Amino acid sequence: MAKVLIVDDTAFMRKLLKNILFGAGFDIAGEAENGKQAVEMYRTLKPDVVTMDIVMPEMTGIEALKQIKTTVDKDAKVVMCTAIGQENIVKTAIKLGARGYIIKPFQAPKVIEEIKKVVGE
């Protein structure tokens, strides 16, 4: 099953996504608390897909996406995870190569569907 890297600065959101994705049979490759950690972990763990929060300290999800795509893996599959009201930022993410996005609050079946869609591309 596909390996997922979960990136979010709140432990609660990481736990929630981990529970949903693990329950759906995904392997949880790792968890990162900010963009900087995400880039480093992507390099070492080589996940099949990343769920990336946008607003995070140290390095935002947008910056992390850009770095992963330009310096680590141009084909990286990244799904942006954002709060309602940040949809405009998502446009930037899509231009930078994000494969999809989910908006909080989300429901487990929809998240699984989206991640499966991205992984199966």
Place this chain on the structure above:
Amino acid sequence: MTEKVHLRAPVRIYDGRWVDVELVITNSSLVIGKRNILLREIEDLEDVNIEGVNCIQIKKEGKIVLQLPKNLHHQVFKFIAFNLKADKFAVFFLSSATIGGVVSSDARWEKGYFSVTDEGFWILSAKNQKRIPIENLGSVKTDLRDVGGKQRKVLVLSHVENSNVVTSLVLCPESTLEMLEGYLQRLFEKHKPAINLSENEMQILTLVYSGLDFASIENIVGVSTDELNNYYDRLVDSGLAKVVKIRKEIELTPRGVSMVDKLSKR
């Protein structure tokens, strides 16, 4: 001026039992059997299921339930939806823009109406007639969105539809937009449950919405079974959640223990 008859059809009305009557739809009214109902006096309209039958429920000094021939159901529903008592505004809308947190890629902007009744609002177009009761409204705000390559101020509504949180976007002249936002905000505040949630309760609410089970929630929030039961009670008592299943906790009787003992020796 004579009334133009749009439709004449045999229907059944439900009043504890089904009664066969004739429905006549004209420019301005519905005639159901002997009862004449002016369209502009219909307060609300809803699809309902009575005894397994899909019906239209009309609200006008009480409720009238109509069962129509299947091929006419949608046509009649649409006609009434467009003509009932409401303040109607010409708008462009995108519904559903997101479903359960995921962007709905097949949704397109549609030209239609935003229709406000006393109990909620409607999003109406030739192919989409969506009723959103006020109790299903989660939030109302305006925001900038890209529409046809331009940044436009739109009304962003989050509401519940078939147990999913859905967002719909409405675009119209800015003065109308502000008026609609103000009106819906007031209506929303009036219906908002008066409850302050603790951090744990907000997390539990989010987890229940996400579809997690009791054990997962216990684990994520880090509370005991009894504590979580108490949180659930408070969410149910405050009207934010409802009980759908009561879990059974069991322990083995001596006979059960003996059975496990035997099984382990196989």
